[in-house]
Amino acid sequence: MEPAAALVAAHRTLDEIFARFRELVVLGDGDGAAAVLGAYRALTDDHAAAEEAHLVPGRGAAARWPDELYLGQHRKLLAAIDRVAERLVGLTAGVPGWRRRVLAVLDAAAPLHHLAEHHHAAEEQDLFVTAAPAALAAVAERFAAALAAQAAILAEADERLG
Template identity: 40%
Template sequence: MTANTIAHLCKQHDAMLQTMQRMRLAMLAGDITSARAARDALHALQAEHIAAEESDLISRLGTSARWSAKVYLAEHAKLAAMTEEWRARLERLPAHTVEPERRLALLDASLPLQHLLEHHFEREEKGLFVEIAG
């Protein structure tokens, strides 16, 4: 079961990064409605992903793990908070944004969330998944 769970979680990583890219591309185009839809999809994927990891994997980490369970849990909380911040931010905007400066500002502001996703997924794939599978 663990190998299947880990394979599924890795596929979810890819899906979340693709969804983040869809959100960013929509913001670049000024299509806030599509950015909201991508954000909602990201939120749903994240919630399912975090629940699976916290119930099936993180609780099984040993004391000699490269990163403690607290690290993964803290990153999950940070990701959830950042996604919520994006929910609020995009809800304040009109359905379409024409101004290139505003579109660029949105794109720039989304980089911390993208970077945290990438960093967190790398930590899981090189730490959590390896330790649980091994």
């Protein structure tokens, strides 16, 4: 697969992982949701670090948006994930008030989802277009390795979701 297409696919994979997280929240499976959100955070953190090391520097005049857009969005994404994780603590189906807790977690997750969508679009329209193919390939390979490291957590989530 062409490197830019592989990174677009990586974004779709992150979207799917976030969807698994939300499904587990709806079921009141706080432990499963926390594990998936932890995997999502680890992947997002590693992906952001790889982009900052290989794709953001040296884009020059061809860049549509400034480097700070990507750097700032990476920080905001990680902070938003942490806020959602805080809301998730103690979510367990069947305990009094658990459905309201589900709503609170989903409400906290909505801005994160929105930010991730916009961030991915910006990268796909600019960063992946202006970066060198070898740099794109390095980031795509690193994402594949990071995803493989989270495979057991994601497989367990799939089992929980049936």
